[in-house]
Amino acid sequence: xxxxxxHDYIGLAETSSMERSSEKLSSSSSSSIPSIEDKTSKxxxxxxxxxxxxxxxxxxxxxxxxxxxxxxxxxxLETNDKSNGFAGxxxxxxxxxxKRGFSDAIDGSNGKWVFAMNGKxxxxxxxxxxxxxxxxxxxxxxxxxxxxxxVSVMKExxxxxxxxxxxxxxxxxxxxxxxxxxxxxxxxxxxxxxxxRSFRKNSMASNLAKNSDEGAGCxxxxxxxxxxxxxxxVDLKTYxxxxxxxxxxxxxxxxxxxxxxxxxxxxxxxxxxxxxxMDLLHxxxxxxxxxxxxxxxxxxxxxxWEMFTDSCRRLRIMKGSEAIGLAPRAxxxxxxxx
Amino acid sequence: MESSELKRSKDSVNSCxxxxxxxxxxxVLERVLSLLKSHRDRSSVSxxxxxxxxxxxxSRTHVFIGxxxxxxxxxxxxxxxxxxxxTLKGKPRFSDxxxxxxxxxxxxxxxxxxxxxxxxxxxELRLKRMAISDESLEFLAVSFPxxxxxSLLSCDGFSTNGLAAIATHCKNLTELDIQENxxxxxxxxxxxxxxxxxxxxxxxNFANLTSDINFxxxxxxxxxxxxMKVLKLNRSVSLEQLQRLLVxxxxxxxxxxxxxxxxxxxxxxxxxESALSNCKNMHTxxxxxxxxxxxxxxxxxxxxxxxxxxxxxxxxxxxxxxxxLAHCPQLKRLWVLDTVEDKGLEAVGLNCPLLxxxxxxxxxxxxxxxxxxxxxxxxxxxxxxxxxxxxxxxxCRQMTNAAVATIVQNCPDFTxxxxxxxxxxxxxxxxxxxxxxxxxxxxxxxxxxxxLSVSGLLTxxxxxxxxxxxxxxxxxxxxxxxxxxxxxxxxxxxxxxxRKLEIRDCPFGNAxxxxxxxxxxxxxxxxxxxCNVTMNGCRLLAREMPRLNVEARxxxxxxxxxxxEMLGTRQTENH
Numbered sequence: 042x043x044x045x046x047x048h049d050y051i052g053l054a055e056t057s058s059m060e061r062s063s064e065k066l067s068s069s070s071s072s073s074i075p076s077i078e079d080k081t082s083k084x085x086x087x088x089x090x091x092x093x094x095x096x097x098x099x100x101x102x103x104x105x106x107x108x109x110x111x112x113x114x115x116x117x118l119e120t121n122d123k124s125n126g127f128a129g130x131x132x133x134x135x136x137x138x139x140k141r142g143f144s145d146a147i148d149g150s151n152g153k154w155v156f157a158m159n160g161k162x163x164x165x166x167x168x169x170x171x172x173x174x175x176x177x178x179x180x181x182x183x184x185x186x187x188x189x190x191x192v193s194v195m196k197e198x199x200x201x202x203x204x205x206x207x208x209x210x211x212x213x214x215x216x217x218x219x220x221x222x223x224x225x226x227x228x229x230x231x232x233x234x235x236x237x238r239s240f241r242k243n244s245m246a247s248n249l250a251k252n253s254d255e256g257a258g259c260x261x262x263x264x265x266x267x268x269x270x271x272x273x274x275v276d277l278k279t280y281x282x283x284x285x286x287x288x289x290x291x292x293x294x295x296x297x298x299x300x301x302x303x304x305x306x307x308x309x310x311x312x313x314x315x316x317x318x319m320d321l322l323h324x325x326x327x328x329x330x331x332x333x334x335x336x337x338x339x340x341x342x343x344x345x346w347e348m349f350t351d352s353c354r355r356l357r358i359m360k361g362s363e364a365i366g367l368a369p370r371a372x373x374x375x376x377x378x379x
Numbered sequence: 380m381e382s383s384e385l386k387r388s389k390d391s392v393n394s395c396x397x398x399x400x401x402x403x404x405x406x407v408l409e410r411v412l413s414l415l416k417s418h419r420d421r422s423s424v425s426x427x428x429x430x431x432x433x434x435x436x437x438s439r440t441h442v443f444i445g446x447x448x449x450x451x452x453x454x455x456x457x458x459x460x461x462x463x464x465x466t467l468k469g470k471p472r473f474s475d476x477x478x479x480x481x482x483x484x485x486x487x488x489x490x491x492x493x494x495x496x497x498x499x500x501x502x503e504l505r506l507k508r509m510a511i512s513d514e515s516l517e518f519l520a521v522s523f524p525x526x527x528x529x530s531l532l533s534c535d536g537f538s539t540n541g542l543a544a545i546a547t548h549c550k551n552l553t554e555l556d557i558q559e560n561x562x563x564x565x566x567x568x569x570x571x572x573x574x575x576x577x578x579x580x581x582x583x584n585f586a587n588l589t590s591d592i593n594f595x596x597x598x599x600x601x602x603x604x605x606x607m608k609v610l611k612l613n614r615s616v617s618l619e620q621l622q623r624l625l626v627x628x629x630x631x632x633x634x635x636x637x638x639x640x641x642x643x644x645x646x647x648x649x650x651x652e653s654a655l656s657n658c659k660n661m662h663t664x665x666x667x668x669x670x671x672x673x674x675x676x677x678x679x680x681x682x683x684x685x686x687x688x689x690x691x692x693x694x695x696x697x698x699x700x701x702x703x704l705a706h707c708p709q710l711k712r713l714w715v716l717d718t719v720e721d722k723g724l725e726a727v728g729l730n731c732p733l734l735x736x737x738x739x740x741x742x743x744x745x746x747x748x749x750x751x752x753x754x755x756x757x758x759x760x761x762x763x764x765x766x767x768x769x770x771x772x773x774x775c776r777q778m779t780n781a782a783v784a785t786i787v788q789n790c791p792d793f794t795x796x797x798x799x800x801x802x803x804x805x806x807x808x809x810x811x812x813x814x815x816x817x818x819x820x821x822x823x824x825x826x827x828x829x830x831l832s833v834s835g836l837l838t839x840x841x842x843x844x845x846x847x848x849x850x851x852x853x854x855x856x857x858x859x860x861x862x863x864x865x866x867x868x869x870x871x872x873x874x875x876x877x878r879k880l881e882i883r884d885c886p887f888g889n890a891x892x893x894x895x896x897x898x899x900x901x902x903x904x905x906x907x908x909x910c911n912v913t914m915n916g917c918r919l920l921a922r923e924m925p926r927l928n929v930e931a932r933x934x935x936x937x938x939x940x941x942x943x944e945m946l947g948t949r950q951t952e953n954h
Contacts, residue, residue, distance in 0.1 A: 233883075234475030235744045235774060235801045237535065240559040240587060244668070244692055245742060281606065 107200070158358060260350060266294050266327070266358040277350040294358065331356045405434055413438040440464060445903050447485050448507065448928055451494035459583035464503035464528075465494070471906045472856075473881055475510055475533055478908055480932075486510045486536075488518070495522040503528040503554075510534065516541030520548035528554035528582070535561030536674070539569045539588065546572035550591075564590045571596040580604040584611035586635045586666060591615040602627045608660075611635025614668050618643060618651055627655035634658065636666035639674055639693065649678060656680035665689035665714075672699045679706040687712040688858035691740045694718040701726035712736040717774060724757030728764025738759055744774070744801060755782035762789035769827075770795040777808040778835060783817035793825040797832035803859035806836040813837055819844035822852070832856035842866035846873025854879045867891035871898045880905040882914035889916030895921055 260277040273293050280286040329341040333352040341349065341356070412435050415421050425435040426677045441464040442455060455462075469485025471478075474896055487509045494501050501523045511534050525949065526549050531537075532665050539562065541808065544557065546569055570593050573580070580600065585592070601607060608631060612621070613623065616637030623764070625631070632671060643651065655661075655677060664678070664685055670693035685707050690700070691714040698717065700715065700723040715723065717739050739753055755778045762768060768790040778800050798817075814835035821843050822828060833841060837860035845852065846869035855875050861867065867887040870880065871894050880902065888911035902919055917931035 076517065209564065231884075233473065233478045234803065235741065235799055236473075236476045236856075236858075237740070237744055237774075238475045238559055239477075241691070241740065242744075245744075 055151045157200070262331075262353055264290065264293070264356040267360045269294065275356075277353060280346075282346050283349075286346075287329075290358075327358050328361050329356065329358050382513045397427075398791055405430070408434040409438045413440075416441075418443045437461060440502075441466070443470065447490070449903070452490045454895045456497035459644045460497075462498050463501060464505075465490075465498075465501065466505040466507075467509060468507040469509035469534075471881065471904060472508070472879075473883065473906055473908070478883065482510075484510070486512075486515075488512070488515045489517055491518055491522070495633055499523065500525050502526060503530075503781055505532075506529040506534050507532045508534065510536040511541070512536050513538055513541035513544065517544035517548075527549055527551050528556075530554065530556040530558070531560055532556075533560060538563035539590070543569035546555040546570065547574075550574075550577065551579055552577075553579050553606075555580065556582055556584040557587050558584060559587055562587060563589050566590050568593060570600065571755060573597075573600050573768075579606070581606050582609040582845045582951045583607065583636065584609060586611040586613050586700035588613045589615075594620050596698045598627070599622060605630070607631065609633040609663075612637040614638050617641050618674070619647060622647070622651045622654045629657045630660060631658050632660045633663035634661055634665070635666075635689075637668065639667045641674075643674075648674075652677040652680060659684075661685065661698035663687040663691075667693040670695065672696075672702075675699060675703050678703065682872070684709055686710060686917060689714040691716055691738065693722070694742055696720075697722035697726065704730040707731065708733075710734055712770075714738040716739070716740050716741045716742045719753075720751070721753055721757035721760065723759040724753060728760045728762075731765060733767060734761070735767050737765070737768060738770075738772040738922060739774055739776040740772075741801065742819055755779050758782065759785055759789075762786040765769060768794070769793050772797040772799075774799045774801060777805070778814065778817065779809050780812065780814060780816040780820070781809075783814075784820040787820050787824040791824050792827060793821065794827050795830040796821050796825065796828060797830065797856070799832065799833055800835040803834075804836045805834075806937075813840070815840040815844070817884065819848075824847040826851065828852055831856040833860060834858060836860075838862050839866035839869065842869040843861050849874050851876055853877060855881070857882045857885055859884045861885045861887060864891035864894070868894045871895035877901075878903045880904075882908070882910060884909040886911055888912055889919070892916050893923070896920075899924060899927060 121284050175278050261274045262277060263272050263274055265272045275289065275293070276287075277286070280289065331349070331353045332355050333339050334354060338357070344352075390459065406575075408431065412421075412424060412431075415424065415435075415438075418441070421435055421439060424824055425432045436459050436869055438461070439459050440461055442459055443466045444450060444455070444470050447467050447469045467487070467490065469487075471480060474483070485508060487506060488511075495518070498523070502525050504519065504526075505528070509531075511531065516537055518531070521544075529545060529549075529552070537560075540769070542555070542557070545552065564638070577600075582603070583600075585606075592613065594616065597616075598620075601610065607628055610628065610631055611633070612624075612635055616624075618637075618639065620640040621636055625634075626761055647660060658681060661681060662684055664681070664687070670690070672695075675695075679833040682703070683706065684707055688707060688710055694716050695703075695718060697719050700719045704710070704726050707730065711733055713727060713734060713736070715738070719726075719739075724739070727737065739757075741752060743752075753773070753775050755775065758771075758773055758775070758778075759782050762785065762953060766789060769792045771793065772795075777796075778798065787796075800814070807817075814833075817835070818831070818833050818837070818841045821831065828849055829854055831845070831849065831854070833856070839862045842865075845855065849855075852874045855870065855874070855877065857880075864887055867882070867885070868891050870877070871891070875896070877898065878901070881904075883906075885907075887907065892907065893916065894914050895905070902931050912931075914931060917929055921927060
């Protein structure tokens with residue numbers, strides 16, 4: 042049985058024991074790669090995967106699922122074991138028959154693909170931990186000027202039929218790949234979908250800001266509320282601070298909030314909204330968030346009012362339960378008030 | 380070029396005997412073959428016999444490499460000694476949508492180094508989805524004294540400094556075409572790097588850049604490049620500036636405006652209108668950022684001979700579009716945003732009988748709270764009015780099987796059918812059935828179909844249809860579709876001309892992957908991500924096909940990205 046032979050056509054790779062010259066294209070070498078065999082035997086069957094390990098779950102950006110060991114196909118990577126004769130990162134073995142130059146296939150500095158966020162070592166692949174920022178699908182590299190931004194490519198979490206637990210979190214997509222699954226109930230933010238190139242997306246993004254009916258002295262943005270059947274539009278320029286803004290929102294959306302609205306003049310902190318907005322919406326566990334120019338979802342109230350109106354593209358009153366990672370303090374307050 | 384001369388006479392000696400048999404002297408054959416432009420024809424020619432192979436390789440001046448990892452630059456240089464123009468494509472298409480990690484590869488530099496040694500008279504370089512650094516651009520600029528044309532589409536890794544190097548050193552530059560790249564836009568001083576004596580530029584496209592450019596330098600450049608035919612500005616160029624440029628360049632055939640919205644006096648408006656209509660050769664118009672109704676009227680007189688109108692950066696309403704299209708009777712290609720809605724598309728059907736290509740982009744692709752945009756009705760309306768339609772890219776939020784059947788009945792000549800129903804896995808919204816019959820109708824009716832992108836809720840039946848009927852299909856894009864391995868197996872077992880297959884988020888696994896072994900020999904590339912392929916499956920594939928370039932990455936055994944790159948064009952190796 043011929044074993045895959047790794048070639049380096051382009052000659053780009055640094056010295057590596059696995060390189061061959063591009064002249065030996067057609068010759069199939071009989072040299073085996075025993076280490077692969079070893080690994081293979083350990084991970085004999087795909088079916089005897091640890092289901093828990095393959096379970097798809099969410100984590101906050103920068104976090105790491107506590108129960109997960111960092112492992113790859115059942116192999117513990119943390120030991121960084123080189124005794125199998127690997128020249129370098131175990132990743133190299135996975136690139137079977139890599140005709141691309143090694144340094145192409147394995148990013149020397151990062152060595153990682155999907156989970157590039159934590160700045161951890163090469164060999165760590167946080168298996169299955171989909172490190173999500175809420176706006177996964179919107180390509181947070183919206184700034185085309187930062188061509189070299191380190192990528193946090195989110196591996197989309199697919200609701201594979203046989204997975205034991207369906208993905209709960211709305212921020213990962215659950216596309217129906219068979220007819221038993223229903224269409225996702227809420228917005229599915231999927232990486233790279235719809236398939237539109239970055240330049241166009243960025244151009245549209247700035248169009249969106251403009252098309253918020255921005256004339257002289259108008260800044261209309263859409264406000265949506267989870268569970269409400271229609272949206273509203275507000276002109277941010279008509280308010281001078283967060284307080285005015287929040288009372289206007291309260292009036293607009295009071296019919297949708299469940300639970301009592303306590304509008305009896307709770308003391309508001311200077312300029313700061315967060316508690317005020319939480320107060321007005323308390324009991325219904327809503328959090329007010331906005332999408333900024335970069336496409337990121339932010340909690341309303343952190344920045345000065347002018348900065349907020351400058352960068353706010355649209356607003357969303359979201360259920361507190363979905364604001365995990367975005368408003369931990371809000372969640373606590375919410376619980377405290379109940 | 381001594382070594383190649385020696386080699387050549389050696390070839391002659393070797394083919395001396397066959398020369399006696401053949402009726403053509405080599406020189407005549409070469410002369411004839413030099414008239415062949417299509418690289419596919421040339422590939423066929425090269426397979427006829429050794430003589431023809433040699434004649435072809437000596438007469439080829441342009442080489443197209445669809446997959447930069449399928450062959451090494453050394454091999455290319457050895458086979459084709461007289462190349463003046465190179466087209467190279469690198470990363471898989473899904474890298475445009477951030478599905479490929481950064482620093483994946485496809486770096487041009489190693490190629491440039493070889494080219495500098497073997498093709499010092501290189502004139503043209505066209506790159507798509509390659510990584511190119513400023514250093515490489517500078518190296519390019521200084522290594523090839525005859526360099527004429529640089530085109531970068533969807534590339535990344537460089538900044539405007541690289542462009543400055545090109546402008547500074549390439550004395551014979553005729554084309555600088557920078558499209559939709561991941562460019563680090565530091566500033567517009569690169570334009571000033573073109574020397575005062577430089578007059579040869581014919582194509583200048585910097586629409587991709589976002590920063591302000593030095594308008595003064597641009598105006599002078601355009602003024603002295605009298606052969607300029609293509610000028611595509613970026614957003615920072617105002618209407619008033621546009622008018623000044625046009626006055627000096629009425630010969631333009633393709634114009635990409637800058638921002639098409641500005642407070643103008645009546646006089647300024649009239650000047651603009653006049654400058655635009657003076658471009659009698661203009662057949663392509665794009666840019667038009669933020670164009671609104673008032674200023675579109677300035678275009679009316681200029682649109683009489685327009686064949687390609689790109690409004691995909693102008694959020695027009697239906698009425699505005701209708702009024703504009705009334706002035707564009709010759710239109711063959713139209714790109715719009717879905718803000719024009721179905722009514723706008725009805726106007727397309729009414730006003731553009733010669734239309735061959737339509738692309739409808741979503742203005743707000745991630746906002747599905749409110750339903751707007753275009754529906755199946757718009758597409759159907761266009762199909763009734765534009766029987767010559769053969770290329771469509773359509774983003775919508777709802778579609779029905781019946782509508783698609785009607786569409787292809789009206790327009791059976793589709794070569795490119797790319798339908799994107801934006802909600803993954805969405806069924807026919809009227810019947811709630813899968814969209815299988817829609818694509819079945821497409822492949823049955825459109826026998827010339829070369830490229831197909833499917834979407835919506837799809838079972839394996841779609842792929843049965845595709846495998847059975849899509850005899851000319853070369854490129855297939857699949858996302859969130861299918862039920863089992865059988866679907867992919869159907870495609871790999873049918874579709875005799877399949878070259879590129881890209882699949883994401885589908886339940887296709889190892890059995891499907893491994894069913895295509897024969898097929899992969901004739902394909903350029905296969906992409907699978909977020910499917911059910913495992914690492915073992917990839918290993919098996921690599922083992923079974925040692926000449927196949929298989930790359931697999933992933934964090935989860937069940938969800939691997941497999942990128943397999945074929946040792947494509949067989950004729951570019953082993954010689």
